[in-house]
Amino acid sequence: MNQTDWLHVTRREAPLVVSIPHAGTIIPADIEARLVSRWLARKDADWWLEQLYAFADGLGATVVRTGVSRTVIDVNRDPSGVSLYPGQATTGLCPVDTFDGEPLYRPSQDPDAAEIAARRASFFDPYHASLQAELDRLVARHGKVVLYDAHSIRSRAPRLFDGELPQFNIGTNSGAACDPGLTRAVEAACDATGLSRVTNGRFKGGWITRHYGQPERGVHAVQMELACHGYIDEPAELTPDTWPTPFQVTRAAPLRTALADVLKACLAFANSA
Numbered sequence: 216m217n218q219t220d221w222l223h224v225t226r227r228e229a230p231l232v233v234s235i236p237h238a239g240t241i242i243p244a245d246i247e248a249r250l251v252s253r254w255l256a257r258k259d260a261d262w263w264l265e266q267l268y269a270f271a272d273g274l275g276a277t278v279v280r281t282g283v284s285r286t287v288i289d290v291n292r293d294p295s296g297v298s299l300y301p302g303q304a305t306t307g308l309c310p311v312d313t314f315d316g317e318p319l320y321r322p323s324q325d326p327d328a329a330e331i332a333a334r335r336a337s338f339f340d341p342y343h344a345s346l347q348a349e350l351d352r353l354v355a356r357h358g359k360v361v362l363y364d365a366h367s368i369r370s371r372a373p374r375l376f377d378g379e380l381p382q383f384n385i386g387t388n389s390g391a392a393c394d395p396g397l398t399r400a401v402e403a404a405c406d407a408t409g410l411s412r413v414t415n416g417r418f419k420g421g422w423i424t425r426h427y428g429q430p431e432r433g434v435h436a437v438q439m440e441l442a443c444h445g446y447i448d449e450p451a452e453l454t455p456d457t458w459p460t461p462f463q464v465t466r467a468a469p470l471r472t473a474l475a476d477v478l479k480a481c482l483a484f485a486n487s488a
Contacts, residue, residue: 220241220282221239221241221281221282221283221338222280222281222282222341222342222345223278223279223280223281223282224277224278224279224280224345224349225272225277225278226277226349227272227275227276227277227278228275228353228356229274229275229276229277229482229485230353230356230357230359230360230361230482230485230486231271231274231275231276231277231360231361231363231478231481231482231485232276232277232278232279232346232349232350232353232360232361232362232363233268233271233276233277233278233279233363233365233478234278234279234280234346234362234363234364234365234423235261235264235265235268235278235279235280235281235365236280236281236285236289236290236291236342236364236366236421236423237259237260237261237264237285237289237291237366238260238261238262238263238264238265238280239260239280239281239282239283239284239285240257240260240282240284241282241283241284241287242256242257242283242284242286242287243287246286246287249320249321249324250286250319250320250321250324251317251318251319251320251321252455254455255313255317255319256284256286256319257284257286258313258314258453258458259285259286259306259310259313259314259368260284260285260459261365261366261367261368261443262367262443262447262459262462263446263447263459263462263467264365264366264367265280266462266464266467267367267446267462267467267470267471267474268365268474270471270474270475271478274475274478274479274482275482276363276478276482277349277353279342279345279346279349281338281342283338285306285310286309286310286319287309287334287338288308288309288331288334288335288338288339289306289307289308289309289310290338290339290342290343290423291364291366291421291422291423292306292307292308292421292422293308293422294308294335294339294422296308308331308335308339309326309330309331309334311325311326314368314369314372314374314375315372315373315374316374346423346427347427350362350427350434354432354433354434357433357485357486358433359433359435359485360433360434360435360485361393361397361435361436361437361481361482361484361485362423362424362427362428362434362435362436362437363436363437363439363477363478363481364420364421364423364424364436364437364438364439365439366418366421366438366439366440366441367440367441367442367443367446368380368440368441368442368443369442369443369444369449369453370442370443370444370449375417376417379442380417380440380442381410381411381412381413381416381442382405382408382410382411382412382441382442382445382470383405383408383410383411383412383413383439383441384412384413384416384417384418384438384439384440384441384442385398385401385402385405385412385413385414385415385437385438385439386414386415386418386419386420386421386424386437386438386439386440387414387415387419387420387424387428387436387437387438388415388419388420388424388425388428388436389415389419390415391425391428392420392424392425392427392428392429392430392435392436392437393428393430393435393436393437394430394435394484396484396487397435397437397481397484398414398437400480400481400483400484401437401439401477401480401481402414403480404473404476404477404479404480405473405477407473407476408473410445410473418438418440419438420436420437420438421438423436423438424436424437424438435484435485437481439474439477441470445470446462446466446467446470446471447459447460447461447462447463447466447467448460448466
């Protein structure tokens with residue numbers, strides 16, 4: 216697979232980088248042949264985020280996105296294999312089950328250590344090389360940059376969290392990944408919508424937020440995990456016939472407006488003294 220087939224970088228000049236690590240659906244044929252089903256392997260994608268955040272380019276934000284499915288490799292996990300949420304259910308660098316605990320691979324077909332290393336070299340490392348290069352470029356130009364890591368998930372996933380997820384889930388690695396001023400700015404933009412919001416709740420930021428968020432070096436990172444019912448219809452039961460529901464611009468418009476305000480708040484922070 217050619218790198219340009221799956222790694223998408225839209226380079227702009229504002230002090231804002233938007234990372235979209237989980238919206239991809241590409242699965243190489245040799246991996247897909249060992250999976251239980253194509254639908255199951257794509258079930259937990261962050262559906263349609265590239266469409267939802269299409270406005271980011273107009274704000275001058277650089278966007279780094281992988282088209283590869285998280286089932287192949289999750290570029291938001293610690294490459295060492297250390298759990299980001301010890302004691303809680305989560306998925307690994309090369310997931311072997313869904314958020315609901317369903318096995319992704321047919322019996323005896325899980326990737327071994329050598330295959331995981333090969334996938335890391337093919338997909339994880341190039342994604343992060345590109346992300347690091349864009350951050351370095353913009354820090355050199357501006358001195359201070361915001362890395363906004365964009366995610367979404369079903370509002371109910373009992374294996375991962377209890378009850379219904381708030382609309383906006385802000386993660387800053389419990390405050391370590393960014394200046395408190397950025398946290399307050401993002402919170403204020405979310406709270407202005409009147410929709411539910413939590414900061415550093417179930418989702419405190421994945422490896423991208425934790426690894427790159429180094430305020431002392433000019434990179435302020437924040438993860439935004441959205442409950443996806445804010446922009447697409449979320450069926451009561453997920454089946455190949457009901458999920459994913461299509462992206463509709465009119466349906467997504469109110470949340471997209473709110474997210475534009477969030478990114479503008481990130482830019483205002485990055486441009487402040």
